[in-house]
Each structure stands twice: as structure tokens, then as C-alpha cells.
Amino acid sequence: MTADAGATWRDLDADDLASALVEYAKTEQVTQIVVGSSQRSRWQELIGGGSIAGRVSRLAARAGIDVHIMALPEAGR
Numbered sequence: 001m002t003a004d005a006g007a008t009w010r011d012l013d014a015d016d017l018a019s020a021l022v023e024y025a026k027t028e029q030v031t032q033i034v035v036g037s038s039q040r041s042r043w044q045e046l047i048g049g050g051s052i053a054g055r056v057s058r059l060a061a062r063a064g065i066d067v068h069i070m071a072l073p074e075a076g077r
Contacts, residue, residue, distance in 0.1 A: 007034075018055035025065050032066045039072060 002009045014020030025033055035053045057067040 018052050018059055021056055022059040022063055022065065025060065026063050030065060032068065033060055034068045034070060036070050037072050 010024065012020045012024060021033065024030075033056060035056055037051075037053055053067075053069045057069065060067045
């Protein structure tokens with residue numbers, strides 16, 4: 001499916017996924033990252049240090065990389 005969209009899939013193995021993703025993007029001169037929104041509740045995000053999508057967005061902004069956060073479909077749709 002990624003090839004159909006002209007995209008590339010890479011697996012990253014890291015303790016800090018958000019930082020690893022943005023570092024990989026900078027190394028590969030990526031200009032846009034697409035991530036899914038968090039499935040955790042706002043409370044879970046607050047006590048857990050925030051969502052990965054949010055961290056990617058903040059780190060990528062500093063690097064001049066656009067981040068697209070895809071919303072989850074509503075249950076029952």
C-alpha cells in the first residue's frame with residue numbers, strides 16, 4: 001500500500017520512537033511525516049508524557065518537517 005502512494009516503509013527500533021523518527025527523517029531529507037493520532041485518552045497522555053504523534057510534531061517542527069496527524073475513525077462508522 002505504501003508503494004501505491006509513492007511512499008516508503010521503514011521499521012525503526014528505538015527506545016524513543018519520536019526522536020528516532022525525526023532523526024531518520026532529517027538524515028533522509030524527508031519533508032513530510034504522516035502519523036496516526038493517539039488511541040489513548042487525554043488523561044493517559046498526560047500521565048504518560050504525551051502522545052507519540054504530539055512529540056513527533058514538536059520535534060519535527062524544530063527541524064522544518066511537516067507532520068500530518070491522521071484522525072482515527074469514530075467507532076461504529
